[in-house]
Amino acid sequence: MSIPFRQYLRPDARRREVDIDMPAEIETLAQQFIEDGGRFECEELRTGEVSLTAVHEVDGEPADIAIEVCPNNAEVVPAVERLVRRAIAWLRDRE
16 A cells, blocks of 8 residues: 655646555555545656645635645655654644
């Protein structure tokens, strides 16, 4: 199992689906966020860094719930974990 991300590609924000493999605990938390209506997005910035975003509907509109920006290297894995944990914390706080 992996976490699905909607990736936006430069230069025209073309979209494609990618999966990021994570430990089972993080994938389970991510699935809870997705089942509640959330999604995960990513894009490479002009700086070469990666922006990772957790998106969920708030007041009828998609809203960025959590964002992590990191170098596009091994830092992506811990950034995805932080993003997922922050998204789950947002869900729990909302209840």
